[in-house]
Amino acid sequence: MTRILAVAACAAALSGAAADVLPAALETIVIQEGGRKKPYLVFAEETLRSLSGKTSLSLDGGKRDAMKVITGIWMDPSRDWKLKELILVSNRPLKNRLGLDPARKLFSWDELSSNEVLAREIVSAAETRSRDPRAKLAGLQKEATDVGLRMGLFESLLSGDAFRILPPTAGSEWQAPTANEMPLKALRAASSTNDQRLFDHTVQEFTGSVAMMGALPSPGKIRLEVVYQKARPFRWAWILYAAAGIVLLISRGSWERMGYRAAWSLAGGGFLLQAAGLLARVLIAGRPPVTNMYESVIWVAFGTILFALIFEAIHRAGTFLLGAIPVAVASLILADSQPMILDRSIHPLTPVLRDNFWLTTHVLSITLSYAAFALALGVAHVALGRIIAGRNPSETLYIYLYKTLQVGVLLLATGTILGGVWANYSWGRFWDWDPKETWALIALLGYLFLLHGRISGMWGGFGLAIGSVLAFLSVLMAWYGVNFVLGAGLHSYGFGTGGFPLVATFVAFELLIVAMAVLRRSGRSKR
Amino acid sequence: MAESGAPIPLPLSRAGRIAERQRRHPVWRLIHLLGSLKLALLLLATIGTTCAIATFTESRFDAAVARAWIYKAPWFIAWLGLLCVNLFTVTLTRWPWQKKHTGFIITHYGIILLLIGAVVGSKLGFEGNVTLRTDGQPQRKVITDRSCLQVESTADNYLYLLPLDTRFLHPSTNNPVTLPVPATSLRIGIDAVSEHLVPEPRIASPRGAGIGTAVLLEFTSGMMSQSLHVGLGTGDAEPRSHEFFGRAKITLFGDASSPPHHDTTVRKPWLDLTPGKESGTLFYRIGRGSSVTSSGILKSGEELPLGWADWHLRLMEVAAGKMIVTSPTPGRVGGVPGFHAFLMNPDGARGDSAWIPSGEVVPLTLGTDMIRLGYGLELKPIPFSIALTDFQIPRDEGTETPSDFRASVLFKNLKTGREQAGLIRMNHPASYPGGLLANATGLNYKFSQAEWNPQDLQETTLQVLYDPGWLLKWTGSLAICLGIATMFYIRPRS
Numbered sequence A: 001m002t003r004i005l006a007v008a009a010c011a012a013a014l015s016g017a018a019a020d021v022l023p024a025a026l027e028t029i030v031i032q033e034g035g036r037k038k039p040y041l042v043f044a045e046e047t048l049r050s051l052s053g054k055t056s057l058s059l060d061g062g063k064r065d066a067m068k069v070i071t072g073i074w075m076d077p078s079r080d081w082k083l084k085e086l087i088l089v090s091n092r093p094l095k096n097r098l099g100l101d102p103a104r105k106l107f108s109w110d111e112l113s114s115n116e117v118l119a120r121e122i123v124s125a126a127e128t129r130s131r132d133p134r135a136k137l138a139g140l141q142k143e144a145t146d147v148g149l150r151m152g153l154f155e156s157l158l159s160g161d162a163f164r165i166l167p168p169t170a171g172s173e174w175q176a177p178t179a180n181e182m183p184l185k186a187l188r189a190a191s192s193t194n195d196q197r198l199f200d201h202t203v204q205e206f207t208g209s210v211a212m213m214g215a216l217p218s219p220g221k222i223r224l225e226v227v228y229q230k231a232r233p234f235r236w237a238w239i240l241y242a243a244a245g246i247v248l249l250i251s252r253g254s255w256e257r258m259g260y261r262a263a264w265s266l267a268g269g270g271f272l273l274q275a276a277g278l279l280a281r282v283l284i285a286g287r288p289p290v291t292n293m294y295e296s297v298i299w300v301a302f303g304t305i306l307f308a309l310i311f312e313a314i315h316r317a318g319t320f321l322l323g324a325i326p327v328a329v330a331s332l333i334l335a336d337s338q339p340m341i342l343d344r345s346i347h348p349l350t351p352v353l354r355d356n357f358w359l360t361t362h363v364l365s366i367t368l369s370y371a372a373f374a375l376a377l378g379v380a381h382v383a384l385g386r387i388i389a390g391r392n393p394s395e396t397l398y399i400y401l402y403k404t405l406q407v408g409v410l411l412l413a414t415g416t417i418l419g420g421v422w423a424n425y426s427w428g429r430f431w432d433w434d435p436k437e438t439w440a441l442i443a444l445l446g447y448l449f450l451l452h453g454r455i456s457g458m459w460g461g462f463g464l465a466i467g468s469v470l471a472f473l474s475v476l477m478a479w480y481g482v483n484f485v486l487g488a489g490l491h492s493y494g495f496g497t498g499g500f501p502l503v504a505t506f507v508a509f510e511l512l513i514v515a516m517a518v519l520r521r522s523g524r525s526k527r
Numbered sequence B: 001m002a003e004s005g006a007p008i009p010l011p012l013s014r015a016g017r018i019a020e021r022q023r024r025h026p027v028w029r030l031i032h033l034l035g036s037l038k039l040a041l042l043l044l045a046t047i048g049t050t051c052a053i054a055t056f057t058e059s060r061f062d063a064a065v066a067r068a069w070i071y072k073a074p075w076f077i078a079w080l081g082l083l084c085v086n087l088f089t090v091t092l093t094r095w096p097w098q099k100k101h102t103g104f105i106i107t108h109y110g111i112i113l114l115l116i117g118a119v120v121g122s123k124l125g126f127e128g129n130v131t132l133r134t135d136g137q138p139q140r141k142v143i144t145d146r147s148c149l150q151v152e153s154t155a156d157n158y159l160y161l162l163p164l165d166t167r168f169l170h171p172s173t174n175n176p177v178t179l180p181v182p183a184t185s186l187r188i189g190i191d192a193v194s195e196h197l198v199p200e201p202r203i204a205s206p207r208g209a210g211i212g213t214a215v216l217l218e219f220t221s222g223m224m225s226q227s228l229h230v231g232l233g234t235g236d237a238e239p240r241s242h243e244f245f246g247r248a249k250i251t252l253f254g255d256a257s258s259p260p261h262h263d264t265t266v267r268k269p270w271l272d273l274t275p276g277k278e279s280g281t282l283f284y285r286i287g288r289g290s291s292v293t294s295s296g297i298l299k300s301g302e303e304l305p306l307g308w309a310d311w312h313l314r315l316m317e318v319a320a321g322k323m324i325v326t327s328p329t330p331g332r333v334g335g336v337p338g339f340h341a342f343l344m345n346p347d348g349a350r351g352d353s354a355w356i357p358s359g360e361v362v363p364l365t366l367g368t369d370m371i372r373l374g375y376g377l378e379l380k381p382i383p384f385s386i387a388l389t390d391f392q393i394p395r396d397e398g399t400e401t402p403s404d405f406r407a408s409v410l411f412k413n414l415k416t417g418r419e420q421a422g423l424i425r426m427n428h429p430a431s432y433p434g435g436l437l438a439n440a441t442g443l444n445y446k447f448s449q450a451e452w453n454p455q456d457l458q459e460t461t462l463q464v465l466y467d468p469g470w471l472l473k474w475t476g477s478l479a480i481c482l483g484i485a486t487m488f489y490i491r492p493r494s
Helices: A002-014 A024-028 A040-052 A066-075 A092-098 A109-113 A116-131 A139-159 A184-192 A196-212 A219-231 A233-250 A253-285 A293-315 A319-337 A356-388 A395-426 A435-455 A461-486 A500-526 B014-024 B026-034 B037-060 B063-071 B074-093 B099-124 B436-441 B470-489
Strands: A030-033 A036-039 A056-059 A062-065 A085-088 A106-108 B126-133 B139-153 B159-163 B177-180 B187-204 B212-221 B226-233 B241-244 B248-252 B269-275 B281-288 B291-299 B303-308 B311-330 B336-344 B354-357 B361-366 B369-392 B406-413 B419-425 B430-432 B445-452 B459-466
Touching (some): A024 A040, A024 A196, A036 A040, A036 A219, A040 A085, A040 A139, A056 A066, A062 A066, A066 A139, A066 A184, A085 A139, A092 A116, A092 A139, A184 A196, A319 A395, A356 A500, A395 A461, A435 B037, B037 B063, B037 B074, B126 B369, B187 B212, B226 B248, B226 B311, B269 B311, B281 B303, B291 B311, B311 B354, B336 B361, B354 B361, B354 B369, B369 B445, B419 B445
Antiparallel strands (some): B126 B459, B139 B159, B139 B369, B187 B311, B212 B311, B269 B281, B281 B291, B361 B369, B445 B459
């Protein structure tokens, strides 16, 4: 791997552009940013994503990845970077307000810094903040502030202040080398003359002397993060899951047994990859992997497959995998394709959450319950799909559905109560009707309603399937809605914006399935 | 289910016996009705829906409204009470219990225990907060989150505390809310409430010495659609100057003969006023830094552009031998909450009324009767003192983001004088008196980090909890989780 990259870097160096000198050793240089130390590669990708919303750009007539773009700015800040379209402005109302071309997403620093309306919006937002530091910015003010932050990030890249690679002799704040300081002076000299050997040598010497100061995380941890960043385990996981799903669907008749085995292997492989990815995140961050929306989406996909594999190991039905795979694949594709809504970078936690025991028990059981309910949703999809296709689902399928719901109810009840116990222990109140906890309760009541109605015989398997779909909407509200739609309450560390059209489409799709199944069934019973 | 019309076989099956007692005995019939699955479904559905509505209410209005209208409303509490009845009676309907009912009974009783724990906690316990400074005095009281009325009656000189929250009163002049004054036949009438009581100046006739000239000014801005009343007086106890939004300074001088020198380094606008020679007039000088931009005589009722954006000055009144007093008046923004009250006797006679702002004690009289009223968050004494000895805020490396809050405190038993140190970190509260028994029962004061002040790093606010329902809640919680697991996954061998 290293050799291939080195060859690629040499080839790039030969192409003549100064910024293309990129030895692999640069990837593992440690840089302090966002409250933690991380490899340079991760810094470059996160920084370009914050700046442009992407991890690669077309620049100078070719596609350039984050390492090239960010290192290019660092090595040669005097180039015409201010004219390059690097800064993301995605909000359409803001673009209209600023008189920017609504079809474009990226703008140059010059275009934005000369925009007086933008400057006014940013100043008015800053005034709101200075009057009340806790004020929540909304609408254009927030969007303009985001653009302002990106411009600030661009300036700190241009000035070199963002590249904090020098550990301090005292204190904890790392410094960025100035143009006259080593190693930047030597790196720039090597870069400007395309001297690959000098560049490599400087990076190595520098890494060695920093390591002497003993301020670095272990090299193994840094290398793990680089591997994790490059390997994209979650992308490969969904590809394997999708393959497993296709195999399950197409294998019929005499192929069915073999197909089921193949699907098991594919799904199992994807599951192991996903487990490895999650483990890497745990090792890098030193905490359970469920602290923001991105992580919880990955984790729920993981849990859905986990429960499906457990049930498959017991019942060998195929239905669990068939139900789980679409849910898991959709979640993982979403996490992979929406970096601006689901932020994949690893951040330090707010103090409130820094307790691994409670965080693990409370959040993991809540999110695992979401996973079980997602599996129930998947199994309900299989049942309703059969009804829509004109067939009758077996009673066994409904029993499977009931068992899946039981897992979810136990985990959600446990997780919600653990949240209360954590709050009671850490802050005082056991229950405070905070929207997040209230919605967890509403979801729990919804599923209890579903199970009690089934026990009393008020509805049968079909009602259970319809209910599993509808009740999942309350899970969605507790999971996504409270943080992104209501935006109130104490669980504010998970707040975010965006993704509403996606979620609305999902809800509409689910309601459509329910409506079609109900119509189909009532049509049949009339006949 | 056994059909009631069918002949009953002997000996009766379990289901048969249950149906039989239900048919024969009205108490059993009631138990089966209250413990029915249909009622359970109704309760689950209504409680769920209500909570959903409440969260949207909270999002649109605020948490206090959702709390008052729904979560803490009597009908919601009653509904939860009915849930408890349903949970209890449903376990009776399964009588005589069998092994397979273990998980079912544990779960349902667990929920009841949890709810009882919540009631015990909110009735017998309290929550509050206390703000401490590293260089401050030890505190012996905490501020609870409950607003209350403090009534001091001259009849018995006792101090009575009555819970009262003006946000949820809706009185009017014709329809006042009345409260009894303890130990008397008098009543307190409340005919208006305001969330924004601001001190409004007015000119009053003086009592006593040290009186000068009182001036009442009005500043208006058409652009900002605002007006502001400012009262200045030359008397000993009155304000002589006013900082106009921190941007300009207005000063009243007793004597025009020695015009003051303004600081030349600060180029801040100012307005100097002195009583005019004719009564009812003022001599004014407007300037910026050391330069005077205009001066002249202003008569009562006259308006004057100040040259401070579009702000105008109007002289409302100037009076010699009088003084400026302020009284709370309802405004549109800022200020403190409060209410407008008067005393009433059983015959319906009313005394003088007054606004009672939060944080002040105001006397109310009716004839010879007098009471003193205070309004604000209830202070609760604690049987020990707490002092902050050190407060540290570690940061995430290379940033200003706090990674933890560490408050070192010193508890002191007021009876024995024994001191006990404690450390409060995020997620790690300190308890007093602490120890296994106190921790287990919740008969314990627990202090946890609540808020910090970025402007003053010597100060921290701690949340205080005294919760005797703690053990019930924890037992109930454990029972629910174990009960569900037993019910779903442990099948007794039949």
